[in-house]
Amino acid sequence: MQLSKKLLATLMLSGMAISGVALAGWWNEEWKSRKEVVIDTSVTGADLHEGFADVPVLVRLHTGNFGFFAELAEDGKDLRFALENKTGLKYHIEKFDAVNEMALAWVRMPQLLADTATNQAWMYYGNSSAVDGQEAAATYDTPQSLVYHYREGEEAPQDATAYANHAAASSATVDASGFIGAAAKFDNGNGIRVAASPALELKATDGWTFSTWIRMDQAQTRATVLKAGNVELVIQGEQLSLKSASGAATAAVPLKLATWQAVSVVAQKDSVELYVDGNAAGKAANVFAEGQSDIILGSGFSGWMDETGFARTVRSADWIKFGVRNQSPDFTVVNLGQDESNSAGEGSYIGVILGTVTLDGWVVIAACGVMAVVSWFIMTAKTILVRRATRANREFLEKYRSLDMSGMDAINRDEDPSAEDADIQDSPVLMALFGKKDMYNDSPLYHVYHAAIQEIHRRGQGITTLTPAAINIIKVYMDGALVREMQKLNQSMVILTICIAGGPFLGLLGTVVGVMITFAAIAATGDVNINSIAPGIAAALAATVAGLLVAIPALFGYNYLGSVIKDLSNELHIFTDEFLCQLAEASGADNASRGGH
Numbered sequence: 001m002q003l004s005k006k007l008l009a010t011l012m013l014s015g016m017a018i019s020g021v022a023l024a025g026w027w028n029e030e031w032k033s034r035k036e037v038v039i040d041t042s043v044t045g046a047d048l049h050e051g052f053a054d055v056p057v058l059v060r061l062h063t064g065n066f067g068f069f070a071e072l073a074e075d076g077k078d079l080r081f082a083l084e085n086k087t088g089l090k091y092h093i094e095k096f097d098a099v100n101e102m103a104l105a106w107v108r109m110p111q112l113l114a115d116t117a118t119n120q121a122w123m124y125y126g127n128s129s130a131v132d133g134q135e136a137a138a139t140y141d142t143p144q145s146l147v148y149h150y151r152e153g154e155e156a157p158q159d160a161t162a163y164a165n166h167a168a169a170s171s172a173t174v175d176a177s178g179f180i181g182a183a184a185k186f187d188n189g190n191g192i193r194v195a196a197s198p199a200l201e202l203k204a205t206d207g208w209t210f211s212t213w214i215r216m217d218q219a220q221t222r223a224t225v226l227k228a229g230n231v232e233l234v235i236q237g238e239q240l241s242l243k244s245a246s247g248a249a250t251a252a253v254p255l256k257l258a259t260w261q262a263v264s265v266v267a268q269k270d271s272v273e274l275y276v277d278g279n280a281a282g283k284a285a286n287v288f289a290e291g292q293s294d295i296i297l298g299s300g301f302s303g304w305m306d307e308t309g310f311a312r313t314v315r316s317a318d319w320i321k322f323g324v325r326n327q328s329p330d331f332t333v334v335n336l337g338q339d340e341s342n343s344a345g346e347g348s349y350i351g352v353i354l355g356t357v358t359l360d361g362w363v364v365i366a367a368c369g370v371m372a373v374v375s376w377f378i379m380t381a382k383t384i385l386v387r388r389a390t391r392a393n394r395e396f397l398e399k400y401r402s403l404d405m406s407g408m409d410a411i412n413r414d415e416d417p418s419a420e421d422a423d424i425q426d427s428p429v430l431m432a433l434f435g436k437k438d439m440y441n442d443s444p445l446y447h448v449y450h451a452a453i454q455e456i457h458r459r460g461q462g463i464t465t466l467t468p469a470a471i472n473i474i475k476v477y478m479d480g481a482l483v484r485e486m487q488k489l490n491q492s493m494v495i496l497t498i499c500i501a502g503g504p505f506l507g508l509l510g511t512v513v514g515v516m517i518t519f520a521a522i523a524a525t526g527d528v529n530i531n532s533i534a535p536g537i538a539a540a541l542a543a544t545v546a547g548l549l550v551a552i553p554a555l556f557g558y559n560y561l562g563s564v565i566k567d568l569s570n571e572l573h574i575f576t577d578e579f580l581c582q583l584a585e586a587s588g589a590d591n592a593s594r595g596g597h
Contacts, residue, residue: 026342027082033068033126036337037081039119041112041322043331051113052319054141057334058180058327059123061103062521064536065336067356069101071126078130081107082122089121092136092160094149095181101358102521104181108139112322123336137162143206143313145199146295150184150306152176157184157192157308163199165310167192172298172305179213179260180327183306184298191224191298200295200310202229202267204288207314210265211323216303217258223301226265228310229289231272233265235301242274242284250274250282260306262324266314278324280317329522356539358517364510368503368546375499375550378492379557385442386489386564392443393571400449444485444568445575451481452579466587475580482572489565496561499554507547514540 027034039057059081063069072078076096081089087110094104112119139160140147146165148157152174156167171189176182184192194200202208210226210233219237226233230245239252242265253276255261264275267286274282298305307327325331357365440446455477456463459470466474518536 025084025086027080027086027088027122027124029342030130031078031080031124031127031342033071033339033341034122034124035066035339037107037121037123038335038337039109039112039121040333040335041114041119043325043333051111052109052322053111055109055112055319055322056106056139056144057109057112059105059107059334059336061105061336062518062536063101063356063358063539064518064522064533066101067358067536067539068125068339069098069103072098073128073130074098075132076103076105076125077132077134078125078127079103079105080124080130080133081105082124083110084120084122090135090138092134092139094151100521101517106136106139108141136160144309144311146194146308146310148184148308149180150174150178150182150308152182163197165194165197165199168195168294169193175304178304179215179306181306183213183215183304184308185304186298186301188300188302189298191296191301194295194297196292196294198292199312201292201312202288202290203312204269204290206312207266207268207288209267209311209313209315209320210309211262211315211320212264212297212308213260213262213306213327214255214303215258215260215306216255216301218302219257220302221300223303224296224299225263225301225305227296227299228265229267229291229293231265231267231286231289233263233274240274240276240281242272242282244272244284244286245289246285246287248272248284248286250284253281260304262328264315264320264324266320268314275317275320277328278321353538353542356536357542358514358539360517361510361514361539361543364506364513364543365546368506368543368550371499371503371506372550372553375496375554375557378495379554379561382492382561383557386561386568388442389444389489389568390564392440393445393568396440396443396446396449397575400445444489444572447485448478448481448572448576449579451477452583463583463586466583468584471580471583471587474583475576478576478579482576485572486565486569489568493558493561493565496554496558500551500558503547503550503554504544505547507544507550510543510546511540514543 037059061069075098076093079091079093081091083089089110090108091105094106096103107121109119109121137160140162144161145163147160148167149160150157150172154174156170157172158167159165169190170184170192172184172186172192174182175185178184208228210228212225214225216223216235216238220235223235224232225235225240232243234241234243235255236252238255238257240255240263241252242250250272253274255276262275262277264278266273266275267288269288270286272284272286273280295310297308322333326333452474455474456466515537518533518540521536522533
């Protein structure tokens with residue numbers, strides 16, 4: 001026992017070393033699994049230099065990159081994020097949909113540098129007893145004084161920051177199909193009014209930054225996306241521009257219809273600057289208006305708005321670009337690595353694939369498993385049956401050919417199968433496995449021969465006195481017995497053909513559905529990259545593999561059994577013809593027919 005424990009421990013350590021699982025630095029032993037989160041700042045186009053501090057990063061989870069939603073506690077309350085040094089990270093979940101297997105989480109990264117290798121964190125999960133660890137207010141830095149996610153079920157937009165700058169009035173409704181989760185839908189109304197508060201006070205020494213995603217399907221008459229202080233962000237027709245009370249304005253920027261675009265405004269002491277999709281789009285002089293005043297969003301606007309934020313500081317152009325590209329599905333900023341376990345050396349590719357299989361995939365795989373077991377049972381039983389039939393035929397022929405014509409009816413002619421086999425004699429498979437093996441019962445030739453002998457004796461004639469008409473009747477009985485024997489030999493073979501043809505199609509169905517779910521999840525979360533697609537596609541292909549594992553053995557087994565059954569069929573036909581010829585010769589039927597009888 002002690003040796004077995006040592007061997008098991010050695011194998012576990014070897015497996016962890018091979019798979020690269022580093023259990024050192026595990027944040028909390030109560031969490032059984034974790035997944036690497038790597039933030040690739042190189043694809044954002046931002047020049048980080050000394051890096052960013054306290055950046056909220058969007059992490060999208062879906063069936064394409066995370067296959068363990070079933071292991072998560074209710075509402076994902078066991079999700080945790082931590083650095084390699086075990087420092088816990090502040091986070092909150094904007095949306096968690098266990099049914100459709102998708103989640104949107106915002107994680108505060110204390111530092112982001114240009115080197116991708118240093119921008120690493122871990123997502124922990126798999127603790128059913130965990131309490132909810134979300135801290136939405138702590139996810140954002142101090143200057144961030146307003147964040148609206150526009151969650152479903154909110155009567156008015158609720159501020160996710162610690163300042164609780166909830167909307168004082170809103171004519172917008174919540175549309176579940178937003179850019180990131182749900183979005184606010186505007187219909188030419190008064191929009192959203194955010195009441196003045198100390199947290200939103202405008203100061204020239206600090207400046208301010210506004211950001212949001214907008215979408216419109218039609219040209220606007222005159223829509224105000226933002227009004228803060230003396231700065232107004234306006235859409236006229238399909239043109240976006242910044243205007244200030246001093247009369248200065250940026251050049252109009254054309255927007256795209258039916259397309260989500262990021263819009264940001266940065267106000268400083270003497271200027272305002274406009275950004276579209278993370279790129280500078282215009283700048284105008286401005287006389288900064290200090291003090292507290294209401295902020296208006298979407299007045300007269302017809303369209304959608306999502307992820308709206310307001311910060312009492314000047315965010316840099318690189319900060320804005322990083323935020324846009326992190327949230328956009330067109331860039332792969334956040335990459336999720338393999339899942340690891342603190343109880344065993346996980347990290348196997350097979351384990352990752354099986355862990356990502358969705359419920360519909362498991363249904364197909366289970367169906368293929370049932371088909372495989374049935375086909376293997378049939379192939380095993382039929383192989384035993386045909387081998388016994390071949391051997392019994394050989395033994396019967398040896399006995400048959402040792403007799404002369406007068407003793408042709410001496411081979412167990414009146415014996416019937418044992419009463420013990422009465423319940424299973426109609427099933428050749430069960431007879432092959434469990435029936436008694438005497439009286440040449442396994443020989444199809446014997447059964448055809450026995451049918452002929454029984455008819456001869458029923459007629460009360462000797463072999464040498466049979467008429468041509470009697471021989472023809474005997475031939476009919478032998479043909480009937482031959483057909484029944486062939487039916488027994490071919491029984492259940494159709495199931496193998498179903499497995500051969502149906503297995504791959506069933507597997508393909510599982511793959512197509514799995515791919516559809518993967519792309520639907522990607523569309524819902526907006527996470528488009530090879531790392532998000534690959535696990536889901538690999539898991540979907542597992543269904544096709546299951547179908548092929550059904551079909552390939554069944555194909556080989558069917559071809560082998562078909563060839564043996566064909567040989568047995570040929571033997572039956574040859575024996576029938578040979579037996580009838582011997583009867584005709586022994587009875588003198590040919591001479592009788594030539595003599596006019």
